[in-house]
Amino acid sequence: MVDATKNTVITTTWGTTNARPVQPAVVAKVIKKAKRPLLITGGDVLDEDILKRAVEIGKKGIQIAATGNSMTGFVDEESVFAKYINAHSLALYLSDSGWKGLDGHGNYDLIVALGHKKYYINQVLSGVRNFTKLKSISIERNYIQNATMSFGKLNKETHLKALDELIDNL
Amino acid sequence: MSQIKTGKFSIDELENVQITIGSVVGALEQEMDSEELDIGPSPCPGIKDLRNWDFNLLSRYEPVYTPVCDQCCYCTFGKCDLSKNKEGACGIDMSSHQAREFLLRVITGAAAHSAHGRHLLHYLIEKYGPDHPIDVGASNLKTPIIQLVTGMKPETIGDLQKALEYVEEQLTQLLATIQVGQEGAALDFESKALHGGMIDHVGMEVSDVAQISCLGMPKAEENTGYAELGMGCIDSEKPMVLTIGHNVSAVTHIMDYIGDHGLEDEVELGGLCCTSIDMSRYKSEGAHDSKSKVIGPIAKELKFIRSGVPDVIVVDEQCVRADVLREAKELHMPVIATNEKIMYGLRDRSDDDVEDIVSDLVSGKEPGALLLDFDKVGEVATRVAMEVAPIRSENNMTALPSDDEFNELINSCVHCQLCENTCPTNLPISDAFRLAEEGDMSGLVDLHDPCVGCGKCETVCPKDIPILNTIEKSSQQAIREEKGKIRVGRGQISDPEIREEGVNLVLGTTPGIVAMVGCSNYAEGTQDIYKIADEMLQRNYIVVVSGCAAMDLGMYKNKDGETLYEKYPGKFTKGNLLNVGSCVSNSHIASTAIKVAAIFAQRKISGNYEEVADYIMNRIGATGLAWGAYSQKASAIASGCNRLGIPVIVGPHGSKYRRALIGRPYAEDKWNVYDARNGDVIPIASVPEFLLTTAGTVEEVMPMIAKNCIRPSDNNMGRMIKLTHYIELSKKYLGVLPEDWHNFVRSEQDLPLAKRDELLNILEKEHGWEIDWDKKKIISGPSMKFDVSVQPTNLERLCKGQEV
Numbered sequence: 001m002v003d004a005t006k007n008t009v010i011t012t013t014w015g016t017t018n019a020r021p022v023q024p025a026v027v028a029k030v031i032k033k034a035k036r037p038l039l040i041t042g043g044d045v046l047d048e049d050i051l052k053r054a055v056e057i058g059k060k061g062i063q064i065a066a067t068g069n070s071m072t073g074f075v076d077e078e079s080v081f082a083k084y085i086n087a088h089s090l091a092l093y094l095s096d097s098g099w100k101g102l103d104g105h106g107n108y109d110l111i112v113a114l115g116h117k118k119y120y121i122n123q124v125l126s127g128v129r130n131f132t133k134l135k136s137i138s139i140e141r142n143y144i145q146n147a148t149m150s151f152g153k154l155n156k157e158t159h160l161k162a163l164d165e166l167i168d169n170l
Numbered sequence: 171m172s173q174i175k176t177g178k179f180s181i182d183e184l185e186n187v188q189i190t191i192g193s194v195v196g197a198l199e200q201e202m203d204s205e206e207l208d209i210g211p212s213p214c215p216g217i218k219d220l221r222n223w224d225f226n227l228l229s230r231y232e233p234v235y236t237p238v239c240d241q242c243c244y245c246t247f248g249k250c251d252l253s254k255n256k257e258g259a260c261g262i263d264m265s266s267h268q269a270r271e272f273l274l275r276v277i278t279g280a281a282a283h284s285a286h287g288r289h290l291l292h293y294l295i296e297k298y299g300p301d302h303p304i305d306v307g308a309s310n311l312k313t314p315i316i317q318l319v320t321g322m323k324p325e326t327i328g329d330l331q332k333a334l335e336y337v338e339e340q341l342t343q344l345l346a347t348i349q350v351g352q353e354g355a356a357l358d359f360e361s362k363a364l365h366g367g368m369i370d371h372v373g374m375e376v377s378d379v380a381q382i383s384c385l386g387m388p389k390a391e392e393n394t395g396y397a398e399l400g401m402g403c404i405d406s407e408k409p410m411v412l413t414i415g416h417n418v419s420a421v422t423h424i425m426d427y428i429g430d431h432g433l434e435d436e437v438e439l440g441g442l443c444c445t446s447i448d449m450s451r452y453k454s455e456g457a458h459d460s461k462s463k464v465i466g467p468i469a470k471e472l473k474f475i476r477s478g479v480p481d482v483i484v485v486d487e488q489c490v491r492a493d494v495l496r497e498a499k500e501l502h503m504p505v506i507a508t509n510e511k512i513m514y515g516l517r518d519r520s521d522d523d524v525e526d527i528v529s530d531l532v533s534g535k536e537p538g539a540l541l542l543d544f545d546k547v548g549e550v551a552t553r554v555a556m557e558v559a560p561i562r563s564e565n566n567m568t569a570l571p572s573d574d575e576f577n578e579l580i581n582s583c584v585h586c587q588l589c590e591n592t593c594p595t596n597l598p599i600s601d602a603f604r605l606a607e608e609g610d611m612s613g614l615v616d617l618h619d620p621c622v623g624c625g626k627c628e629t630v631c632p633k634d635i636p637i638l639n640t641i642e643k644s645s646q647q648a649i650r651e652e653k654g655k656i657r658v659g660r661g662q663i664s665d666p667e668i669r670e671e672g673v674n675l676v677l678g679t680t681p682g683i684v685a686m687v688g689c690s691n692y693a694e695g696t697q698d699i700y701k702i703a704d705e706m707l708q709r710n711y712i713v714v715v716s717g718c719a720a721m722d723l724g725m726y727k728n729k730d731g732e733t734l735y736e737k738y739p740g741k742f743t744k745g746n747l748l749n750v751g752s753c754v755s756n757s758h759i760a761s762t763a764i765k766v767a768a769i770f771a772q773r774k775i776s777g778n779y780e781e782v783a784d785y786i787m788n789r790i791g792a793t794g795l796a797w798g799a800y801s802q803k804a805s806a807i808a809s810g811c812n813r814l815g816i817p818v819i820v821g822p823h824g825s826k827y828r829r830a831l832i833g834r835p836y837a838e839d840k841w842n843v844y845d846a847r848n849g850d851v852i853p854i855a856s857v858p859e860f861l862l863t864t865a866g867t868v869e870e871v872m873p874m875i876a877k878n879c880i881r882p883s884d885n886n887m888g889r890m891i892k893l894t895h896y897i898e899l900s901k902k903y904l905g906v907l908p909e910d911w912h913n914f915v916r917s918e919q920d921l922p923l924a925k926r927d928e929l930l931n932i933l934e935k936e937h938g939w940e941i942d943w944d945k946k947k948i949i950s951g952p953s954m955k956f957d958v959s960v961q962p963t964n965l966e967r968l969c970k971g972q973e974v
Contacts, residue, residue: 007587009587009588009591011588011591011592011630014237014238014239014240015237015239015240015241015251015253016240016241016251016253017240017253042866042867043866043867043869043870067866067870068865068866068867068869068870069866069867069868069869069870069903069904071904071905071906072869072903072904072905075905075906083909084900084904084906084908084909086863086864086865086866086870086874087864087866088234088236088825088830088832088860088863088864089832089859089860089863091234091236092232092234092830092832092834093834096834098837099834099836100836116866117596117693117822117866118596119594119595119596119822119823119825119826120822120823120825120864120866123236123238123825123826124236124825126236126237126238127234127235127236127237129253129254130235130237130240130253130254130255130264131235131255131264131265142591142596153587153590153591
């Protein structure tokens, strides 16, 4: 078992709350419990090792909101539901109960972030945290304070192992 | 009774008597009442006067808040935790506080530009007199923004003071609303932020028009000269004067001193940030190449100082690091402060003898001097550089480590990753050090360009490694190769250019204007800007640049060894690349859209803000891109564009501005306009989709630009061209046909010619549209129809039959 909660060093704070460090198995449990989870990927997901794992998560039936240019990684993956969307627009739509979602079937009850620039996803999740009741989980290499739960700051090897463990438990 | 005018008068009967009348009370108002200027409904608008227009915009483009801090610490009731949109002790909630925070950024930026303008005006009026005429080149509409906002039509630099007085009053009123116990509604703070943005553009225009008129800068020239660009273009063997900041007034005296004393070949003069851009414009009128060099934006400040190359540093205002004096002192690099805004605690030597000042600086008795007498600045800076250079050279004054020191530093890293956690860009510093330990410097070299040069990594390193210095040490070859070219800033777009191009812009046959502005806080590095500009230029967009973006895209060359400035001409027409100038020259970008409304569409300009903004939003396909925005000034510039209906995209760091203005394309009731011919409400496509938003990557931003240049007024040819680029860019950079492309189709003639059959097929199969395949016509499906004479407007009062 990987310890994905190490090194949750905080250099600056947004406020009184910070993401709860979380282990991969717990993330898997929370995702499984959610009715409409959404994986939000950023441009850094295009790293070959990370992309492979994002596709695996997608294959488990979780929709993918492909932000940045991450959509290019899912174009040929027919068994994965992925659509391009701008991350900032998504933050607005997630706060709107009237949004029909990427598939036209309604909004989401859990978001999971992977492959983003640390400072960018932190800002997007700051909006989500303050203006919606949505839960968010970061499975990034970095500790993302504005998520509800997050992995710690991991080296690449540990990160990949953590993602594998998450996928195995999904 | 004869009219009293401003100016100097002599009385014949009295010898040696001259009366100077600086300003006549009510003269401007009288002029505005005259028949010559047909004034619209909102000259010199106060905070409330354009509120309806703002609310119109804000009803479609909703504020999206992404707080940087959940707390408010404005007053002694607090601090208050506002997270989850809670109210604080004063009753303000998170939304309103974030809107207030955004407003504060905007007016801070606006104040920086306007105070710059005020300082320049003081200086130029004293030197050239208030009656010095405004001359910006081939333009009857010399000050489009001032005229649009205030209704004034200044003719002399003295007249600009009235416009600036208006700006200063508005800024004071806006600043007052930040105080605790004032505004409580987020939406009204947003309206105020848009007001602040508009005011910012007036301040910028005052600044640039004044300096263009007086300092021999190019006046709406298509083919200006070039300036050498980059850290590698500096001859480190010569004494070097480094200037940093945005206000060129003091620096012109250094340039004159060097010129007057024939020292051009003896002394190297280069600058960082917008001062360097304006140095390159100084006396460059008539396609002359620049006499000074442009080193780069703020990201290069610490790097260049620590290289040890400069011998003296002259600072003025804005974008100057707070630690310049501390850093320079370490390297016996005297600092001359020339502006009250940055004085670094230095002794005021303005009234001292030049010999004494030079002596104290060369000997190191004092680390620098505050010098507000610009003639002395010219002489002191040049002489100190020449005298201190051999001393510094002899002592090898550089912060960069020797080879032995470098190896020791590399091996002392414990890979705690605190540097990476602290780095604003989260660069992989630890991995780069690990590679360096094995003798591979490529990781460190790769950090040189994306590193913003803030030095924060060093402040947290438990081993006190000067991390930036190790990056720069290993990147010496790359730095030597940093040699580019920048086209000297041209100022305004001329009236003849607008006459020629206006129709193409409004009908869409020129696919759009991309205004690339802002600083160097990029997502991946300076090449981002080059890539975007090159792609859009190849597609015939007009690319207009300014400030640091103008510098950074000149750093790169294609396989033929050309920079984009050498590859693409500089006229205001499709497929051209225009550098308007420095930060305050951004006003010329917004003023171009105003000129299209005035010259091409014959819209009344003076005091007619709402109507002109409405025209721009519905007809002119322009998108701003501040990819590396970092300062408050960028938020002010963006807000000024937004109030004019021009959308702006910022890079991922721009999310830290705390708020975006984004529309919801799926909310159909938001995407309607009036047809001014009859007042009918007609649906439009959801563009511009936002007024201010972020993009995550360069690849994402390109189709975003193309899409958000689409406008309701596009004719079939224009829409076809724009849609072609949107579809192609989406396929090229995101790998897919855009989800929403069909929303922009009004008839089969809007479809890209080469893909018409393929797209008609998709429309039929995936969207249920009815197609007549014999005629290849769309029978039913589009939510809107194309009508060549439709007059889209968001303002009901402009519709026929409505009271105006």
